[in-house]
Amino acid sequence: MDIAFLSVALNQGQIQQQASISILKKAMDQGEGNADLLTKMLSEADVKAIQQAAQPHLGGNIDIKL
Numbered sequence: 001m002d003i004a005f006l007s008v009a010l011n012q013g014q015i016q017q018q019a020s021i022s023i024l025k026k027a028m029d030q031g032e033g034n035a036d037l038l039t040k041m042l043s044e045a046d047v048k049a050i051q052q053a054a055q056p057h058l059g060g061n062i063d064i065k066l
Contacts, residue, residue: 042050052059
């Protein structure tokens with residue numbers, strides 16, 4: 001077996017693992033920030049405003065037939 005090849009392969013595997021962990025940490029931080037923002041939004045807003053934001057196309061028009 002080639003020791004240099006094994007060393008390079010092991011090093012590349014470690015770098016890939018470190019990159020994956022770094023990306024996952026960033027995603028977790030972003031998810032945590034989104035959850036905090038959503039919690040803050042829910043605590044400050046009333047239910048009607050939340051429903052309007054979630055489904056803006058509902059409740060804007062009234063159909064009347066005479």
